[in-house]
Amino acid sequence: MSEYQQIYDSKVAELQEKRRKAKEQAEIDKMPWHKWTDFYCKKCDEDMRLIGDKGYTSYKGGRWFYRAKCEKCNSELIRRITEKKFDPYFIESKRLRTDRKRYWKELLQRDDPRFKKIYGDHELAAERERENELRTNFDNK
Ligand SMILES: [Zn+2]
Numbered sequence: 001m002s003e004y005q006q007i008y009d010s011k012v013a014e015l016q017e018k019r020r021k022a023k024e025q026a027e028i029d030k031m032p033w034h035k036w037t038d039f040y041c042k043k044c045d046e047d048m049r050l051i052g053d054k055g056y057t058s059y060k061g062g063r064w065f066y067r068a069k070c071e072k073c074n075s076e077l078i079r080r081i082t083e084k085k086f087d088p089y090f091i092e093s094k095r096l097r098t099d100r101k102r103y104w105k106e107l108l109q110r111d112d113p114r115f116k117k118i119y120g121d122h123e124l125a126a127e128r129e130r131e132n133e134l135r136t137n138f139d140n141k
Helices: 003-030 094-107 113-139
Strands: 034-041 046-057 063-069 076-080
Touching: 034 063, 034 076, 034 094, 046 094
Parallel strands: none
Antiparallel strands: 034 046, 046 063, 063 076
16 A cells, blocks of 8 residues: 555545544434433442433543432442443443343354353253154154
8 A cells, every 4th residue: 555545544534533523422412411311330230210410521532421320329320422332331231131141042052052051961962852853754754
């Protein structure tokens, strides 16, 4: 790649980033200052729906968030608005963890090594038996 091409590409990337940020900011500006929000308190290990207050910190180039106080222990609870996909809530929330476990098990394929771990050899043996039975029936036809 030529030097000019590199400069050009980095300028384009810079502009795209600027545009993305402006679009994101417009979305954030539209969000209400107070909003019912799902929070998770690590200390209490509990999900709770509270009125979050929109806030801003200049930390790491500026970040918006919703903030509330845990009704039980008074800890500060945060939901990220900026870089939402990195919001720890999605990993930490007890409710989401439970949901994920359930769906994950349901979606798990039988040939996945984790299947055996969860359902045990018994289930696998039963499955194999069913398969053998089908095969025998098929062969005998
Ligand atoms: Zn708490």
